Amino acid sequence: MATQRIRRKPVPEATEMALLGPSRDDEAPDSSSIHPQTHLDDASESGRGSKTEEQKLPMWQPSSLSLLAITGFIALFAALLISLELLNWVSTRHHGLATATTHSHYLWTYGPTAILTAAMALWHRLEYRMKQLAPWVEMARQPTNADQSLLLDYLSPFELTTLWRAGRRSQFAVVIVILGKLLFRLLIIFSTGLLVLQTTPVPSNDFPLISTYRFNATGFDPLSVTGGPVFSAIGVENYNLSLPVGTTSTYAVQSIQPSSLDSPFNGTVSGVVDGFYSGLDCEVGTFNFTKWASEIQNLTHDYNVNITITSPSYSARFANFGSWQEDYYPGVSLYRAYTEVPTCTDVRSGAEFDCIGFVVMQFGPMTPPNPNYIVANSSSQLICKPGYSINNYDVSFSYVNSQQTGDLKAIRDPDSTNRTLPPSAWDIYLGMQQSLTMAGIYSDDRFSSFFIQINNRSLSEYMDPLILEGDVKGAYSSLGAQIAKQYWMTPAYDPFHGLVSRLQDRLVIGSLSLRAMEAILIFLLLLTLALCFATTRKAYVSRDPSSIGGLATILARSPDVMNLFKGTGTASISSIRDRLSSNRFSTSVETNGVVSTFAIRTSGTVSKDAEYSGEEVKLGWWRPFPSTIPGHITIILSPLAVLVALEVLLQYSQKHDGLADADADGYLRYTWAYMPALVMVSISICLQLLESATQAFSPYDVLRSGSANAARSLFNCMTSKPTVYVLFLSLRRKHFAVFAATLAAFLAGFLTIIVSGLYTAELVPLKFQVDVQMLDAWNKTGLYPNGDINMDLVYGLIFMSNVSYPAWTYDTFVFPQFKTLPAVSIDSQNNTAPTKGLLNVDLPSLRSAIDCNDVLSVEFNFTRGQLLFDGTTSYQMNLLSWPDCTDTTVYTTNTSSSYLFGTTYQWDQDNSACPEISFLYGVIEDGVPIPENLTYLTCNQYVQEVQVNAWFNITANYTVDTTFGIPTADESTAKLFLNMTVNDFSPSGWINFLNETHKGGNDLDGVFQLLVYGMDSLPIEELANHGSAAVESSLRSLWSKANAQFYTEVLRESPNVSQPTRNGTAIDTARRRLIQNVVSTRILEAFLAAIALCTIMTYVLMPTRTLLRHSPFTIATVASLLAGAEMLEEHVLRPGSEWGADSEASEAKLWAGWMFSLGWFGNEERSAGVGPQRRFGIDVGKAERSAHQ
Template sequence: MQPWEELAKHPQPATKTLLLDYVSSNPFVSFFRSLKHRHWPVTSVLIGSFLIKGLIVVSTGLFVLHPIVRPRDVTMDMTETFEFPPFNATDVDDSAGLMYAGPLLNEIAYLPGTNAEYAAALFNSSHPVNGTQNMTTTSTTFIADLSCEVATVEPIVKTWCPASTSCASLYLTMDVHNDNCRMSAWPKNNMTLRVQNNGLQWGQWFGGVYTGSCDGKDSELDRERLVIVTLYKEPGVISRNATNTTFTNTTAVFCKPTYKLQRSTVTLDQSGAIERVEPGALLDQPAALTPFMIAEAVRATISQVDVSNIQQSVARDYGIDRKQFGVSDVFLNFILQANPSKKIADLSDVKALGPAAQTVFRSVAVQVVKRYFLVPSNATVAEQISGEVMYSQQRLFARIPTLRVMESFLCLLIVVGLFLGTRPSRHTTPQDPASIARLGAMISQSKNFNQVMSSAGFLSLENLKSLLPGRYHGQYYKDTYATTPRAPLFAIESHDTGSQDIVPADGKYWRPVSMSWFSRSALLVVPLIIIIVLEVTYRQSQRDDGLLVVASNKITDYGSQFVPALVMVLTKLMFSAADFDLRIMDPYVQLKRGYASAKSSVLNKTIYTWKADAFWNAFVHKRIAVGMSTFSVVIASFLTVAASGLFTTVSISHQRSTSVMRMNSFYDPSNMTSNLNGTFNYTTSIAARLVVYDRMTSPPWTSGSYILPTLSLLNSTSGAEVNDTAALIALALPVRRGALTCQLIPRSDIELNYTRWDSANKEAGGFNNGVIVRWPMLDDYPCTTMASYNKPSEQITGVTDGPFGEWTNFDPSSAVGKNYTSPCPTSYGIYGTWEGRRAKELNVILCWSSVQELNGTARFEMPAWKLQSLSVDEITVKNVSTRFDTQLNLGTAVFLGSKGNISTSLDAVFTGFLRNSTTNSLDTDLLSYDNFDKFYERIQGIYGAATAQIMNREGRYTNLTSTRTTFPATATDLSTSRLKQNLVSTRILQSLLIAMLLCALIALLTSNPKNVLPKNPCSIAAQASLVAGSSMVADLPAHAQWMNDREFVQLFEGKRYAMGWSEEGYEQGRFGVDVDLAPKQRRKGGWWNWR
């Protein structure tokens, strides 16, 4: 309407009014033209159009999926519960002490449900939630504490040594006290606190953690204390009869143990590790467990830990010569190790000893409780309580930059809307001149303009410009010939027209750019290319687990959202442009064919109607080309919606080939620095025992009985670690294991001789029990340290009623033959059940050790090389060594210091074999002859796990000159975000594009835009030149300008119209639109002609 508004203002040149075209030109051309002419409404509308298209593109990247952690209320099942049966504190084993020592190695984690302070009953969600990160509920917790006070040691310390000794060791008794407690002669057992008295030329530190009772009556409560004492003995010898002996730096601390059971709010991670504890209500303490029983258990379990290596470490940390550090008490060594400052003055500083003792006591007490008082809940009656899980979930988030851009666009749209909505309305024309007939009515009263335009139908726009040199404007005037009052008439008046020479027509037809063969071909080629590209990229996305890696700078992420939408918007604009030009020409095509109805020709204004109405009207009037073109644009409207989900950024498993470097190999077991039959350092033994006890998982590069070579993603030339994004590595590699091949001696081949003990008991009246066990020799070798009656012989003595078992490593010095090639077993065990003075059942097992190598397939979680799975091929097993010195001495290397089960006659090795890690009880049923298969399986598992830990720590070397150094591997990238194409969006887009392509194909086959119009009909002058001087316009009444649509349509009922040359006009005749009076004739051509 801008040209009509310009006509309504004041006389202006034709280029600014009659020839002004904002309809058919390129939007960017129209935009700059409107700026040039200061036609701000047009500028605003175009800006609004640009903003809407920008909003469509930007909105496709508004939302993005991000993982977040959210809480969720669930029901929890208590998988553990506290139980407090009768408890003997002195019967505890070494596992609790080891579980305190283990974390000191910085590679052993606390057991599930424990940390350095708390032991909590474990729980789990009744209905697991995917992505759970931690769980929180109310659980029973245990915490122990030591309340320590400074004690004074009287200067006079009594010394004593047995008369039968040389007094190389002195036992001390002293008076220790503070305001709350006095121990006048402590320790009561005067063989408890001992110092060396060997006349060395240097002084020594001594001390320990002991028990003591405050002076008072036995009936008095709260008298027991733990006493921490340290002292320094000067160089020299203290005589046997010395009194009033004084030691320097003598320090004592009284510590009172306590513990609490609470209902606390506990948070566990997925592995059961404690993340947070919020103490709650106190619970009653069970009568069966006193605080001092906890203290005794702590001392008992710690005392079984090998102290020698800890002593060396503490002496080194405190800067004390090892010869001067005589503290052999494990508890005190742990206290000194827990002290953060580690100054020599701390050995006599109660402010340092007290807090460090609290640290050690709390942690070990937690492990004691975990070992003996936390038991698995009965699955059928497990307590259920409410709790909360924190789980990871993909949630839809708005991208803030995109949101801000959209908000800016919307604000600008509001401004544009306000400008267009608030600008004053101008009554420019009586009715909307959207159709050919309406425009004819608008110019019907413009006599001069009609006369000029009547013979200009075939002129080009350039010629029209020369034909309209003056200035023009529209005005209303009263109809003087009207017999009744009517609305004023509208006419276009001209000013300063000068000479208006008729310019001859150039004889050329106009054709819009979108109707060129290049543009028409693009309607088919572009959708086809996009369909093919979508299919190619989808297949590549499926094959490569994504198209590409999404960079951290977000360019790929944003590009994958906006580029598809931009392509689809441009595709729609291409189809919209073609459809627009097609609908502009459609009425004239109908007129050019002749005998066209008014509704499909001169009254047609589908260019200004909704797409749905235009589509329906096109098919009602059998205009197939226009209908299919309009339908393709309707379909194109959904392209952007479908494209918004075309690409997603996901963490996906992307597999690729890579190489892994082997960092070390395995020693020949007989050439290890400390061979398997030798002695090992402190950390090695602890690791082996904890794995056997099931108190920790296998350390890195081990899995149960298997040991793996250490691997790395290293550059073989530079040695630098490769910055690899792999989340998983899978490869085939050699693994090793220690194995025992065992056999059970048949009962009929075992001889038992009780004579020696029967005679001794009869003569002395004693009750000592024993037996000599004999079994057949293997190839004439006795295979034990003694033989009798030409049979291997072993003596068992001191057996008590119940299960018994002794494990013995064969002494290779008893073998005959070069390189220990005898058939003797490397170890053997004698076990069974004793009752009275006889073995109720006695079995002998012989075992041969070997180190084996197998081919395995391992899968590691990166970047920490955490072993996820390991499978081995038993067919590939081969013995690396079967020598005697490859036998792992379980008694000294693994269970060193372990007391075994002191309530039975089982040694430490058999106790380890029989221990049930779940119930912490002994499966003595395995000692039965009939259960040998189960017992053998247990032996193999424990021996293999222990051997793997020994070889892991002391069986590797890095000289790989004779070993294959690299392995082919498959890397799986999970941590890398990759751009993946969505199948559903791809198929929807392809379907829409195929539909558009088919619509375009039908529209092209049923349309022929050649030789229709001599010029673009979108300006007032161009359209007027086609109707001016026609009988259609001449027959229109003056008041037709003001008729509504229904009245106006009635003027054209029953009439037919055509466009072409007529004899009217100047010498060339007139080219334009007029009433078609010729009878209807059959069209030439077929169905492919434009309908």
């Protein structure tokens, strides 16, 4: 069938300039005038001498390559660099940019990425135009071969391939724009980690503070010191007890707090306050002896000797040194530590002074021939002078949830003046000895026992005098600081100004992202500056050649070149290259009369009329990566695969409280910022390839489908237009495949923005399933306390120093010891036993209990006894219901006033008729006990076994933790385990360390002192209330807690058989987990689903496997399809049409009324007698699909 030539209407008469039409935003006319037969590089110079009657026409130059556009990028990169440094300066100076929360992270994660994504879109326009015009630049400079001109394609290959080819050809402008795009992608990836939410201290200078204590030692009596300072010092060193507020291991300072507190307030408060330091000025002494021995009698020895120890400055004489009895055993080396008060003399002045001597000796071994003698082999000794000072200290207190903690930092001001108070340094030492006595340090040498205990050393180590000196000084300063805190300070309200530093979640600049982005921006800035020199920024072509129609107008004026392409519509690229190999190509402007012509010229052999090919050659089709089967699979499945992965990861994150452990402060945090962004950038690259290929195929697909006007086909160039305009135009022209591909690429640009808020590191409790193996069993025999148990110390720590309960106890509960077996964590198959965090488990526990009854006042009375030598009077208490219980006596002070009284009674005899324990308290009037003024409680103690649910701190050696609640007993499981009698144990014998018996004129024993002066103090006025429920409750609680500590020591035994296991749950509350954000995930999934749908629509709506033989981005491809076409003849395309722009106005005038198609065309008119000559290409009319149709 002959080709049908279709015309809608005749070509309108129009002037040459009317054909040009207005320029568009993307096209800026160049003011360079064009002169006849002028090479483009010389056009500007020769144009200055042109005649006025000659037509001067502007060359075409895209606005994206203008000097203004390039300098705009320079300004943009410089502004971004300055902005980054400014943000970093603000972040550093103000400790972050702003206070934020993880819930508002969209505001600061999307911003930087969105800005850079928009900037990259602008750079893409520059890159496209630079690649598109590369062959025209080469032809404008000089005649060049086909590979660097007509066959040059920088738009369809992969970017790295293009980069390599452009570099080899020294086309540096193309190299620069490709490098710029690659760097832009890196910049976007790094921007996802630019702003980081981090807990940061934010200081406020000159903040109003209050000193809540001041130093005041008026009336200090060393003998009034209790065991509290010793308990605090030992608790810090040996029981992981926090230091009392206002003290360090060396200093005691004034406590301070802000005048007003945020709620909750977390951070530090700093200021300059007074601080106390007590220390020892020590010198190492010498003790000359060869033998120091005396005879042993019955393996015990009592020795009293006088010795003298000398040092460079001091001489110390010890009288009756070592006057005590000690058991020694033959053949054994013994070490002994002594803390003595010798008579000290300054060897220079001869003046005596108070000093302390510390001596450690090694005795023995006692072996034949003198088994009955002690031999002193070696010794280590110090002579120390005590002292103290009050100075200015720069202190910093920590607050957690508005509560002051014991985390104190204190630095002494070296320029401050030493000050003292009326008490002497020796009074401090006497107070230490009193505190050691009251704390129950039962030893012949209490201070030696004290410093040995808190330093956990063996006596043999102290044979080194340097070790001895260090430990003695440390122990002395620590105990002195606690005495000063408790006895030398009084409450105050002294305002001053200092520094408050709040811990806030602040938005800070990530250092790695910052430096990486700055490096990239500097590189981009240098590249853009180089681009100014790599391109002359002249116009190289008469109109935009990106569309088929635009390029056709130029090729129509290049007959010699078109002759080379006759019959090549189905030729292979190698055949075309061979045909063009002997030619060189350039562009020029010629003037014929008043009309200027822009054309491509060739300098080789030109065939006047090459033969047409009438056969449909079986050749391969041009298939860029998106058109290949791997491309189809990758582009369609990659967003779907990522969508599925996101959903799987989200479900895993929600089920397992996060994806994995996360380090929010280390460099590892950048991995979850950069890796998702890298994945999204990869998807975006694939979709940009699809967009570019689809837009390139679009006009040919329209031409293949049948007759189409010039606007829908020849000027249907979407690749040169902005994305938003392409979306609008493709919908208007019903190019739905282009719309789908462009929308997919457009949505892909948002993926990197959205993914920047996908992951955050949050504190999330991590759960483990744990099996707990019991390690001991309960014992009902052997209930007498072991001699190694120092219950005074235990009680003092619990009731006076507020230390956490010792391991395996809490309140009145005693828990069995256990170990955790290898656990399986919920978030991983981790087959290891947990080593940190919290553990929740139900345990068979013991509970200490005591039941009390209030005895009516009519059931007891008093019989006056004798007046004692100390001024007190004894009264025998008569218990009418227990006539055999006669060991109850009340001692009263002879006074005319009333006072509060409280005492504890217990019966040592095994008499079940007597109450085990009783408490008598109330008011004594005029020194006479009256039953109506007193409350008498009789109590029995016992032990229950009960199932208790409790939380344990694994990190802190299984101490009970109350973060999620206190231990709770299941009362339905409670049963009697053991009845305890006072023969077994009674805490009252150990609770005697307060030294407050007659405080305020009252008469209270150790139990009642602890009741009203301990940590959980009861108002002392409650003792005057007859039958007070509060007093009874406090007594029962105190007694049961004390008993629980005894039971934990004596009621355990190693089991004979394997103990059962129990199931528990471990939680690590300090672990940060990588959380996948639900909102970001859903948005990403919606975008990815839309992208996948768009890609499928693109492939369905536009099959491209058999559409084009070669890349449409080369001049040669278009020329091969247009060679011999009627549409290029002058009766169809008027002269001068190569000038102008592809605006809609100019498109309407070019080929107006003509219809075009792609396929096989015949030309019977020019080849009569030869037979039908056929060509494959683009022309007016309706083409045939096959050459043999």
